[in-house]
Amino acid sequence: MAHGKSFFTKILILRSYLTGIEQYIIDPEREYQKICNKLNGTYIQIGANSKTYINIFDIREESQEDGNGYLASKINKLVGFFKLIFGNIDEEEKAILEEKIIELYETKKINFEDSSLYKKDEKTVNIKPVFKESKDMPTLGEFYEILGKDPKTKQMQIKLIPFVKGSLNFFNHQTNVILDNLLIVADVHDLGEENLAFGMYLFTEFFWDKIKANRRIKKAIYLDEAWRLIGVTSNKEVASFIYKIFKTIRKYGGSGVAITQDISDIFSLDGGIYGKCLLNNSNIKMFFALEEENIKILEQNITLTEKEKIEIKSLKRGEALLFANQEHVLLKIDNANFEKEMIE
Ligand SMILES: Nc1ncnc2c1ncn2[C@@H]1O[C@H](COP(=O)(O)OP(=O)(O)OP(=O)(O)O)[C@@H](O)[C@H]1O
Numbered sequence: 001m002a003h004g005k006s007f008f009t010k011i012l013i014l015r016s017y018l019t020g021i022e023q024y025i026i027d028p029e030r031e032y033q034k035i036c037n038k039l040n041g042t043y044i045q046i047g048a049n050s051k052t053y054i055n056i057f058d059i060r061e062e063s064q065e066d067g068n069g070y071l072a073s074k075i076n077k078l079v080g081f082f083k084l085i086f087g088n089i090d091e092e093e094k095a096i097l098e099e100k101i102i103e104l105y106e107t108k109k110i111n112f113e114d115s116s117l118y119k120k121d122e123k124t125v126n127i128k129p130v131f132k133e134s135k136d137m138p139t140l141g142e143f144y145e146i147l148g149k150d151p152k153t154k155q156m157q158i159k160l161i162p163f164v165k166g167s168l169n170f171f172n173h174q175t176n177v178i179l180d181n182l183l184i185v186a187d188v189h190d191l192g193e194e195n196l197a198f199g200m201y202l203f204t205e206f207f208w209d210k211i212k213a214n215r216r217i218k219k220a221i222y223l224d225e226a227w228r229l230i231g232v233t234s235n236k237e238v239a240s241f242i243y244k245i246f247k248t249i250r251k252y253g254g255s256g257v258a259i260t261q262d263i264s265d266i267f268s269l270d271g272g273i274y275g276k277c278l279l280n281n282s283n284i285k286m287f288f289a290l291e292e293e294n295i296k297i298l299e300q301n302i303t304l305t306e307k308e309k310i311e312i313k314s315l316k317r318g319e320a321l322l323f324a325n326q327e328h329v330l331l332k333i334d335n336a337n338f339e340k341e342m343i344e
């Protein structure tokens with residue numbers, strides 16, 4: 001139900017823009033286009049006719065996670081991505097999938113040695129090593145070929161057909177965009193209901209690397225309709241990646257904004273552990289109007305007084321109950337006329 005979550009987010013983006021914060025938005029509903037244009041942001045749209053590509057196989061200089069090597073970090077993320085496509089696979093299938101990913105990178109002379117991610121050029125010996133570029137990375141089409149060679153992965157290969165040859169073939173390209181703008185909106189609306197999560201994951205990973213690039217710059221990432229990535233239809237790898245981003249983004253001078261309507265959904269995956277983690281790691285939580293049944297679910301995860309329960313139920317559009325540390329405050333989201341004109 002439309003109670004003003006996205007409207008508030010747009011106001012937040014607008015005001016943060018004025019303070020020079022770098023902002024990354026994943027937009028499943030195509031509703032951030034106007035604000036993006038008004039603020040001269042970069043708008044990337046992916047879908048059947050898109051000409052802008054981001055390659056899910058890219059390993060970037062910022063891609064390393066938790067002291068794992070580059071390839072190991074990438075494999076984790078790719079397994080999450082492929083599980084979104086293949087559905088939940090068992091341990092054996094996962095092991096085979098990893099083996100094939102390793103084989104794929106091997107064709108580009110990339111292996112578990114981090115030094116393999118740097119260009120080897122006689123002339124540049126002793127000069128600062130150069131990290132491999134997008135054009136040095138494998139593509140989904142090449143992965144598809146590898147999966148086809150082994151009967152054990154034939155089924156996986158078949159599931160990749162739309163991504164390689166069909167309507168989703170923008171996944172089968174090397175990255176061709178350089179993104180350097182204070183505001184970047186990734187419009188994944190054209191992917192359609194059933195494919196949204198793939199695009200959201202692609203951009204989440206991409207934006208995460210951008211966020212890690214420079215700790216001194218303030219930045220924020222916005223995930224509207226977040227339930228698509230941490231809800232029941234998602235998977236553990238993806239949910240824990242999102243959770244990790246929200247947990248550690250502060251270290252990189254960033255903030256994360258996750259917006260969701262569907263409370264029951266985010267508290268469903270794996271007994272609600274991801275929804276709970278996200279909620280507990282948020283410094284600021286805002287609740288817009290909720291129905292009785294959703295308040296019951298919320299209550300199991302956060303302490304609410306009787307009065308607050310009544311308040312949440314009777315909130316009007318543009319009103320919210322804000323939780324910041326121990327403070328609970330009722331608030332009304334107001335705007336100047338020119339602000340409304342810029343976002344709607
Ligand atoms: N604080 C506000 N002041 C004025 N108008 C508002 C306010 N909040 C919301 N609106 C109006 O209500 C409409 C719907 O709000 P919004 O899109 O933010 O809902 P939502 O909570 O994101 O809904 P959904 O769950 O469908 O994504 C907006 O387009 C806007 O016109």
Ligand SMILES: [Mg+2]
Binds near residue numbers: 005
């Ligand atoms: Mg919305």
